[in-house]
Amino acid sequence: MRKAANDISRCVACGVCALQCPRGAIDIYRGCYAVVDVKTCVGCGICEKACPAGSIRVKETEEASK
Numbered sequence: 691m692r693k694a695a696n697d698i699s700r701c702v703a704c705g706v707c708a709l710q711c712p713r714g715a716i717d718i719y720r721g722c723y724a725v726v727d728v729k730t731c732v733g734c735g736i737c738e739k740a741c742p743a744g745s746i747r748v749k750e751t752e753e754a755s756k
């Protein structure tokens with residue numbers, strides 16, 4: 691299954707991904723970086739397209755690739 695994952699070293703905590711996620715799966719942790727709730731994420735890719743820093747990416751999870 692595809693899920694979003696954030697590279698926190700690149701994230702600028704702008705909040706665009708959280709605003710655009712149709713599932714409300716993203717929170718900005720203490721104003722520092724975006725955190726994805728993988729149980730809620732459906733892998734739609736909207737956050738990846740919206741992120742100006744290129745830090746959030748949708749990838750196949752390990753579980754699905756086994």
Ligand code: SF4
Nearest residue numbers: 711731732734735737
């Ligand atoms: S892939 Fe879609 S559902 Fe998952 S966090 Fe990004 S916008 Fe939300």
Ligand code: SF4
Nearest residue numbers: 701702704705707741
């Ligand atoms: S859109 Fe990108 S840079 Fe902005 S909070 Fe989300 S992951 Fe971080």
